[in-house]
Amino acid sequence: MANDKLLPHLFRTEYRKIVSVLCRHFGFDHIETAEDLASDTFLTAAQTWGYKGVPDNPVAWLYTVAKNKAKNHLQRDLLFKNTIAPELLNDSSGVHEIYIDLSPDNINDSQLQMMFALSHPSLSPEAQIGLSLRILCGFGIEEIADAFLTNKETINKRLARAKEKLREEKIAIEFPSPSEIDQRLESVLKTIYLLFSEGYYSTSSNATLRKDLCFEAMRLCTMLVEHKQTDTPQTNALLALMCFHASRFDARIDQNGEIILYHDQDTILWNAELISKGGYFLHNASTGNRLSSYHLQASIAYWGTQQSDTVEKWETVLQLYNHLLQLEYSPIAALNRTYAFSKVHGKQKAIVEAEKLNLTGNHFYYTLLGELYGGIDNKKAMEHFTKALSLAKTENDKKIIQRKIDSLR
Numbered sequence: 001m002a003n004d005k006l007l008p009h010l011f012r013t014e015y016r017k018i019v020s021v022l023c024r025h026f027g028f029d030h031i032e033t034a035e036d037l038a039s040d041t042f043l044t045a046a047q048t049w050g051y052k053g054v055p056d057n058p059v060a061w062l063y064t065v066a067k068n069k070a071k072n073h074l075q076r077d078l079l080f081k082n083t084i085a086p087e088l089l090n091d092s093s094g095v096h097e098i099y100i101d102l103s104p105d106n107i108n109d110s111q112l113q114m115m116f117a118l119s120h121p122s123l124s125p126e127a128q129i130g131l132s133l134r135i136l137c138g139f140g141i142e143e144i145a146d147a148f149l150t151n152k153e154t155i156n157k158r159l160a161r162a163k164e165k166l167r168e169e170k171i172a173i174e175f176p177s178p179s180e181i182d183q184r185l186e187s188v189l190k191t192i193y194l195l196f197s198e199g200y201y202s203t204s205s206n207a208t209l210r211k212d213l214c215f216e217a218m219r220l221c222t223m224l225v226e227h228k229q230t231d232t233p234q235t236n237a238l239l240a241l242m243c244f245h246a247s248r249f250d251a252r253i254d255q256n257g258e259i260i261l262y263h264d265q266d267t268i269l270w271n272a273e274l275i276s277k278g279g280y281f282l283h284n285a286s287t288g289n290r291l292s293s294y295h296l297q298a299s300i301a302y303w304g305t306q307q308s309d310t311v312e313k314w315e316t317v318l319q320l321y322n323h324l325l326q327l328e329y330s331p332i333a334a335l336n337r338t339y340a341f342s343k344v345h346g347k348q349k350a351i352v353e354a355e356k357l358n359l360t361g362n363h364f365y366y367t368l369l370g371e372l373y374g375g376i377d378n379k380k381a382m383e384h385f386t387k388a389l390s391l392a393k394t395e396n397d398k399k400i401i402q403r404k405i406d407s408l409r
Contacts, residue, residue, distance in 0.1 A: 017102075018034075018037075018041060018063070020110040020113075020135065020136070022038065022066070027172075028163065028173070029167055041062055045058075066100070108227075112175070115223075116174075119184070119191040125194055127158060127159075127162035128191045129191060130162065133195070185224075185235070192224075193238060195216065196213070199211065199212070211249060215246070217242060233284070233285045233287050236282070237295040240279070240298040243275070244278040247270055248265060251270055258399060278302065282298050291323075292327075293327055296320050299320050300317055303317050309343075318343075322337065325337060331357070335359070347376055348376065354372060366387040370384035382408050389401045389405065
């Protein structure tokens with residue numbers, strides 16, 4: 001990897017590890033200190049490597065510098081005077097070694113424990129995602145602002161309020177007790193799911209950032225699957241869901257960054273390895289006696305990776321949507337269920353089902369009605385597509401709807 005690309009790459013992969021370990025060491029009372037020390041480590045690398053060259057083991061170099069900076073901070077800061085100095089007075093040896101553990105095991109444990117801390121139910125979903133992007137994924141403030149379609153000042157204020165909440169609630173960076181872990185894991189999985197969803201259908205026009213969000217969500221979920229305490233059927237189901245969706249990434253976006261609808265995708269571009277991984281994790285999710293929404297969504301996503309367009313396929317998908325809506329209702333799932341209904345029972349009956357939803361503020365609702373009326377009543381189809389166009393928020397959605405209007409003309 002070229003030197004000019006190495007440091008940004010290492011920042012993305014190592015910053016989050018250093019912050020997680022240091023924050024676990026200092027606690028949330030000093031989260032800004034952990035972030036500053038990590039950032040300063042990379043600033044030192046940029047300055048030093050520029051004239052001395054890249055060291056043989058750049059990651060080990062970063063960890064050594066981060067440890068030294070953390071130790072120096074502890075020795076000169078009030079934290080040292082108020083917390084460690086009294087211990088020194090009672091230390092008969094007179095020697096107190098400050099130990100910062102950046103071993104692979106501690107890095108992994110620190111990130112997992114941080115995941116639980118940042119998914120604490122006292123934080124809003126937006127705060128959970130924002131902090132996860134910053135601390136666990138190493139995203140810059142500008143990137144997070146882009147993901148939320150806002151500005152850096154707003155994100156800085158949001159993150160500051162979230163950090164203050166963590167301090168007020170005295171949230172510890174640790175694994176929940178065995179009796180709490182199932183309930184707390186649900187919050188962690190929801191945060192990861194929201195992070196992936198923000199990437200999969202982002203209102204940002206930055207296509208690369210959307211993929212980054214999705215793959216970061218998958219990375220976090222993979223960490224959970226690889227840890228004994230969090231390797232649950234629900235965790236595997238969520239990872240399967242994300243693998244299936246991500247498998248069609250390359251076919252979903254054209255060279256101009258515009259969305260390609262499912263039935264227009266080049267199936268050769270579907271990622272067979274990710275489909276296979278999705279199948280593996282879905283199989284692992286089949287243990288236990290609890291059926292979660294992730295199980296049902298993963299099963300639906302699996303059928304989305306199958307090229308067949310048979311009635312049997314859509315009957316299965318329809319039943320999965322029926323079950324999903326009973327378990328956890330959402331307007332988007334209801335719309336998708338109506339599309340599957342049309343594939344099984346035809347457009348006329350599906351129109352009746354769709355109009356019952358009455359989602360008049362949703363452009364997807366009018367887009368679906370436009371599709372269903374197409375070929376039956378093109379005038380009504382045009383009216384619905386025109387309404388959808390007026391409600392659409394992103395340029396990609398507007399272009400797709402406009403093409404449908406043009407095809408009717």
